[in-house]
Amino acid sequence: MATEHATAGHGGEAAAFDPMHQFEIKRLIPLEIFGIDASFTNSSLFMVVAVILISGYIIFSMSGRALVPGRMQSVAELGYEFVANMVRMNIGSAGQKFFPLIFSLFMFVLVLNMIGMIPYTFTVTSHIIVTFALAIVIFLGVTLVGVVIHGFGFLKFFVPSGVPALLLPLLVVIEVISYLTRPVSLSVRLFANMMAGHTMLKVFASFVVGLGFLGGWAPLAFMVAFTGLEVLVAFLQAYVFAILTCIYLNDAIHLH
Amino acid sequence: MEPEAAKLIGAGLASIALAGAGVGIGHIFGAYLSGALRNPSAAAGQFPNLLLGFALAEATGLFGLVIALILLFVI
Numbered sequence: 001m002a003t004e005h006a007t008a009g010h011g012g013e014a015a016a017f018d019p020m021h022q023f024e025i026k027r028l029i030p031l032e033i034f035g036i037d038a039s040f041t042n043s044s045l046f047m048v049v050a051v052i053l054i055s056g057y058i059i060f061s062m063s064g065r066a067l068v069p070g071r072m073q074s075v076a077e078l079g080y081e082f083v084a085n086m087v088r089m090n091i092g093s094a095g096q097k098f099f100p101l102i103f104s105l106f107m108f109v110l111v112l113n114m115i116g117m118i119p120y121t122f123t124v125t126s127h128i129i130v131t132f133a134l135a136i137v138i139f140l141g142v143t144l145v146g147v148v149i150h151g152f153g154f155l156k157f158f159v160p161s162g163v164p165a166l167l168l169p170l171l172v173v174i175e176v177i178s179y180l181t182r183p184v185s186l187s188v189r190l191f192a193n194m195m196a197g198h199t200m201l202k203v204f205a206s207f208v209v210g211l212g213f214l215g216g217w218a219p220l221a222f223m224v225a226f227t228g229l230e231v232l233v234a235f236l237q238a239y240v241f242a243i244l245t246c247i248y249l250n251d252a253i254h255l256h
Numbered sequence: 257m258e259p260e261a262a263k264l265i266g267a268g269l270a271s272i273a274l275a276g277a278g279v280g281i282g283h284i285f286g287a288y289l290s291g292a293l294r295n296p297s298a299a300a301g302q303f304p305n306l307l308l309g310f311a312l313a314e315a316t317g318l319f320g321l322v323i324a325l326i327l328l329f330v331i
Contacts, residue, residue, distance in 0.1 A: 020329070189311075192318035195325075233314075240311040243304075 019202035023126055023195065042122045043130070050111040050124070079107065083242065090246035094253050101141075102249075105134070106242035113194065113234035117227070125237075126194040128187060135187035138245050146252030157255050186244055193237045197230045267327040273320020280313030 029040035061072035069077055083103045087095045109125060116123025124130050146154040158175040159168065204226060207219040288306045292299035 185315075188319060188322060189315035192322045193311075193315060196318050196321050233311075236307055236311045240308060240315075243308060 019199045019206070022122070022198060022202060025127075043124050043127065046112065046115060046122050046124050047130075050108060050115060053115075054107045054111055079103075086243055086246055090243065091250045091253060095246065095249060098145075098249055102242055102245060105138075105245060106238055109134075109190065109241050110235065110238035113238055114231075116194065116198065117231055117234055123194050123198055125190055126198055128191045131187040131191045132183065134241075135183040138186070138248065139183040142245075142248045142252045145249065146255075149253060150255065154252075154255070157251065182248065186241065190237050190241055193233055197233055201226060201230060263327050263331065267324040270320045270324035270327065273323075274317040276320075277314055277317020280316065281310055284309040284313055 025041045025043055027039040027041055028045060031037075031039045057072075058076050061076040064070070064073060066073060080103070083106050084099060086106075087099050087102055091098065112124045115121050116126065146157065150156075158172050158179065160171055160175065163171055201223070204219055204223050208216040208223060210216075211219060284306065288299075288302065291302070
């Protein structure tokens, strides 16, 4: 993000009060393949950390395979049951083969959002390119699933039933446009929530410093509440991302 | 008008979108509460839908915020 537009706070260093500073991408290992900048950045580092955390936790906690789960295994089973219920409720039995996809998506986004809530870490999902890449892959995959299952019959998806023939040309165009905006809305929703939340936290944090020891307590109390809200939003957005993927898959499988 | 001033005014206008998000979130929670108080036994089953509605309504307001940020930092 452009740091030159940043407005410095109360005479401190510009970087310290710049709410956009936290989204800066740094190259950790510069790497260029065929003229494409493929450096290992702090964004890539946190993605790798998230994947290792998820896989490591699930493999480690389930390695006992206890019939009566312990604490670690209970949490892993909780996550599994949560996503399995989501898939069952939204897609039905036909969706069971997509469970690994939804589970990995949900855990990946959830862990990335939650890592971002720790101070001085980097929030990968606050970059539109990451969320858009996820969303466009989901969009293409869901369309492919629909085409494979229904063939040309998938085009019926764009024709709403029980509508007068006079309105159909208009409605089909609207349906197609609303279908094509799905990846945009899916990615922008996650990205905007994460970025706006983190920017707001940083701005309020700068109020605490700016008002000093005497006046800083009120914004500090707000900060605690807002951090709680942001943890909720971090979970909710991962949930919404996963559930919308379920709804899109359901549309592709069952055609409304 | 200075282009810089127009940019700032535009960004401020784009933030008005958050008013709509506020109305939407308030409506969702209000409707959930009135429904839950009429039929408390059905309330727990609709809690996921409440959260989904909350997240969807909040996101539409944030689209306006994205436009404001694009005006400020990209253009």
